[in-house]
Amino acid sequence: MEDFEQVYMRHYRSVYRYVLGLTRSTDEADEVTADTFARAFNAWPAKPPAAGTELGWLLLTARRRTTDRWRRARRLVGLHFLREPHTATEQNVEFWLWFDALSRILPARQREVLLLRYQRDLSDADIGMVMGITPSGVRSLVSRALENLRAHPELLA
Amino acid sequence: MSQHDESELLERFRQRLSAIEAQVPEPPARDFARTGIRRRADDAEQRRVPALVALLASFVVLAVVLGPLLWGALPADRGASPSPAGDSAAPRPTLVAVPTQERPEPGTPQGCPAALAFGELVEHPEWGIALAADGQPGTDRVLWPHGFAGVWESDRLALVDGNGRAVAYVGDQVELGGGFIGNNSWLACGEIRVVAAASPSASPPPASTSPSPSNGPTLAPSSEPTAPPPSVGNIRDIPEGPLVGRSHHSAVWTGSEMIVWGGLPDGGEPLRQGIPIPDGAAYLPATDTWRPIPNGLLAARFGHSAVWTASEMIVWGGNAGHDGGILADGAAYDPATDTWRLISSGPAGRTLHTAVWTGTEMIVWGGVLASGEPRADGAAYDPATDTWRDLPPLPVEPRSAHSAVWTGDSMIVWGGDGPGPGNELDDGLLYDPTDQSGTRIAPDHLLRRAGHSAVWTGERMIVWGGTQGRPAAREPFSDGLAYDPSTGSWSMLNLVPSPGRFSHSAVWTGSEMLVWGGRTSVSGPASADGFAYDPEALHGCADLVDLPPVSDDSNTDSANEVAEIVFTAEGANDQLVRIRYTDPACRSHSLLGPYIEMLLEE
Numbered sequence: 001m002e003d004f005e006q007v008y009m010r011h012y013r014s015v016y017r018y019v020l021g022l023t024r025s026t027d028e029a030d031e032v033t034a035d036t037f038a039r040a041f042n043a044w045p046a047k048p049p050a051a052g053t054e055l056g057w058l059l060l061t062a063r064r065r066t067t068d069r070w071r072r073a074r075r076l077v078g079l080h081f082l083r084e085p086h087t088a089t090e091q092n093v094e095f096w097l098w099f100d101a102l103s104r105i106l107p108a109r110q111r112e113v114l115l116l117r118y119q120r121d122l123s124d125a126d127i128g129m130v131m132g133i134t135p136s137g138v139r140s141l142v143s144r145a146l147e148n149l150r151a152h153p154e155l156l157a
Numbered sequence: 158m159s160q161h162d163e164s165e166l167l168e169r170f171r172q173r174l175s176a177i178e179a180q181v182p183e184p185p186a187r188d189f190a191r192t193g194i195r196r197r198a199d200d201a202e203q204r205r206v207p208a209l210v211a212l213l214a215s216f217v218v219l220a221v222v223l224g225p226l227l228w229g230a231l232p233a234d235r236g237a238s239p240s241p242a243g244d245s246a247a248p249r250p251t252l253v254a255v256p257t258q259e260r261p262e263p264g265t266p267q268g269c270p271a272a273l274a275f276g277e278l279v280e281h282p283e284w285g286i287a288l289a290a291d292g293q294p295g296t297d298r299v300l301w302p303h304g305f306a307g308v309w310e311s312d313r314l315a316l317v318d319g320n321g322r323a324v325a326y327v328g329d330q331v332e333l334g335g336g337f338i339g340n341n342s343w344l345a346c347g348e349i350r351v352v353a354a355a356s357p358s359a360s361p362p363p364a365s366t367s368p369s370p371s372n373g374p375t376l377a378p379s380s381e382p383t384a385p386p387p388s389v390g391n392i393r394d395i396p397e398g399p400l401v402g403r404s405h406h407s408a409v410w411t412g413s414e415m416i417v418w419g420g421l422p423d424g425g426e427p428l429r430q431g432i433p434i435p436d437g438a439a440y441l442p443a444t445d446t447w448r449p450i451p452n453g454l455l456a457a458r459f460g461h462s463a464v465w466t467a468s469e470m471i472v473w474g475g476n477a478g479h480d481g482g483i484l485a486d487g488a489a490y491d492p493a494t495d496t497w498r499l500i501s502s503g504p505a506g507r508t509l510h511t512a513v514w515t516g517t518e519m520i521v522w523g524g525v526l527a528s529g530e531p532r533a534d535g536a537a538y539d540p541a542t543d544t545w546r547d548l549p550p551l552p553v554e555p556r557s558a559h560s561a562v563w564t565g566d567s568m569i570v571w572g573g574d575g576p577g578p579g580n581e582l583d584d585g586l587l588y589d590p591t592d593q594s595g596t597r598i599a600p601d602h603l604l605r606r607a608g609h610s611a612v613w614t615g616e617r618m619i620v621w622g623g624t625q626g627r628p629a630a631r632e633p634f635s636d637g638l639a640y641d642p643s644t645g646s647w648s649m650l651n652l653v654p655s656p657g658r659f660s661h662s663a664v665w666t667g668s669e670m671l672v673w674g675g676r677t678s679v680s681g682p683a684s685a686d687g688f689a690y691d692p693e694a695l696h697g698c699a700d701l702v703d704l705p706p707v708s709d710d711s712n713t714d715s716a717n718e719v720a721e722i723v724f725t726a727e728g729a730n731d732q733l734v735r736i737r738y739t740d741p742a743c744r745s746h747s748l749l750g751p752y753i754e755m756l757l758e759e
Contacts (some may be wrong), residue, residue: 020181098173133401133432
């Protein structure tokens with residue numbers, strides 16, 4: 001399993017960062033990221049992803065795991081399966097205030113596509129696979145997100 | 158915006174987002190070959206266990222002492238106050254109605270009491286599955302989450318979640334998050350963890366996303382829940398196919414397969430931000446498999462309609478999304494040749510309309526125009542001549558996101574969004590195209606909904622799912638109702654629980670209703686799964702039950718053992734409350750009870 005260990009070391013932070021951006025919770029990011037690699041570890045021998053697509057595959061798994069948790073939390077009306085969003089500390093409060101402001105400007109999918117675009121080694125096709133849209137849909141979504149950001153230059157100051 | 162501008166903006170965004178790196182840890186060291194992976198949270202849980210045990214005992218004591226004061230300070234004269242455990246020999250479950258003003262508000266930190274209860278799950282003749290709390294005499298009634306049920310698996314009674322997955326079994330030692338409301342009624346609104354299974358063979362799959370604190374699971378392959386959720390009662394799961402999750406798509410039944418096409422994937426307010434999907438696939442129940450279909454000649458769209466003419470699927474209208482606007486074109490797909498052909502242009506483009514096939518014509522009705530105006534008129538398309546003719550407005554309120562079925566001689570329209578926000582309709586229309594007459598179906602307050610589905614079984618119209626409430630607060634319905642036009646009466650489906658959804662699709666195969674896709678909230682994920690409902694699979698239990706009377710009283714009851722009691726608490730923020738309870742004779746299919754579901758208007 002040496003190969004998988006390399007994949008784990010190389011992509012752990014990318015998966016964690018993506019989930020953290022989706023959930024805004026380090027607890028959630030901890031658990032979903034661990035769960036994602038656990039599933040990947042189990043599935044790797046039978047169904048290894050094609051070379052070069054490991055990160056997209058992991059992010060898709062992470063997205064599904066996040067969605068599962070989100071669905072479960074939503075379905076259980078009044079329940080708190082999801083923890084409170086990020087708990088601000090002195091170190092990160094500024095970032096999350098900015099992220100909250102960003103969230104008021106950008107719809108969830110536009111935020112997500114930029115979060116994935118942050119990852120420089122993901123192609124449009126990779127991002128499309130994760131988000132379930134076509135590469136042209138990715139470009140369109142990015143374009144709309146940036147258009148929205150352009151109207152709020154204070155967010156990029 | 159030029160590509161250069163985009164690149165620059167993206168780079169500035171990256172720089173701003175890079176502050177997140179301070180919160181992204183390095184990967185914890187793991188030896189995969191020897192030990193597998195253990196969740197970081199599990200490690201933390203294990204470290205917390207000794208302290209947790211002590212804390213839990215304190216929590217339980219505090220919850221017992223303070224719970225009734227904090228959460229269950231219910232008036233002593235409230236008619237629906239729960240009875241203490243074991244003190245009633247009534248043959249039917251005692252209903253519990255929790256006044257909404259005393260109910261925790263969902264979605265807030267205060268929404269769920271923070272206490273934990275430990276104990277053994279036990280079967281209870283009145284309450285389905287109850288909790289014999291550690292150190293407490295008798296058993297506690299548990300108000301289980303919406304969608305949970307008790308299902309017999311051989312000789313074991315399983316507690317299953319809304320996906321039909323076993324969460325725990327009677328006999329298991331569990332930890333239940335939540336708190337007391339009233340006397341001995343535990344609101345199970347926190348996490349549910351199996352601390353110790355009744356027996357090794359009775360260990361459920363890890364349906365909960367939470368780790369077991371006592372075992373510190375390593376997520377070995379054997380514990381991976383790779384098997385699909387089991388079929389329960391009259392519900393069979395449809396396997397996932399090649400399509401991504403979507404809503405506002407179309408589906409038709411060809412006689413052998415269900416063809417799903419178009420729709421809107423996750424996220425966004427549909428009418429303003431959607432990027433529709435141009436693909437489709439067909440599900441074959443006979444083989445329980447999917448096959449993709451070609452994308453065809455039409456632009457991607459959602460909120461369109463589709464009918465099956467006995468040889469072709471005709472798709473018309475809809476919304477092309479952010480830039481494309483409301484569409485007035487259509488095309489026909491022939492599965493025999495796997496090809497598409499365009500049809501002539503129809504009336505003004507519209508979306509969220511309905512279409513039915515009369516045997517000779519496709520009747521398009523209702524929906525909204527590009528201006529956002531809902532309509533009560535329509536048009537009929539004759540594929541033999543490739544021509545359209547206008548239909549006059551019908552004597553019913555304009556609407557969109559409604560349902561329509563063809564009974565063989567009439568079209569039944571039901572529900573939908575009327576003019577103005579938050580205006581779901583609770584009436585319908587029986588339309589006879591031969592003399593263009595329409596008879597209004599009387600409104601029923603319980604059936605107010607939009608984004609639902611409807612199918613015609615040959616005898617009844619089954620309405621399932623849907624939603625109501627302001628867009629931001631919409632929650633899905635998971636109930637089904639049947640309308641018999643010969644008697645003008647409604648009944649309720651005796652369905653096992655399933656996650657509610659709206660803006661999904663449903664078709665009738667002749668023996669089953671196939672439900673697929675849809676949403677559980679406006680901005681949330683769209684489903685890529687579905688289920689088949691077979692009313693004949695109840696094995697002696699009624700597939701339909703009488704609709705309980707409507708009441709604003711919180712003590713609504715019914716003579717039916719198998720029933721969902723639904724009532725509205727008008728005036729209290731226009732809240733809708735539902736209560737279901739167990740039918741002992743049909744318990745293998747019935748819902749646990751009582752439980753509560755609450756829909757809140759913002």
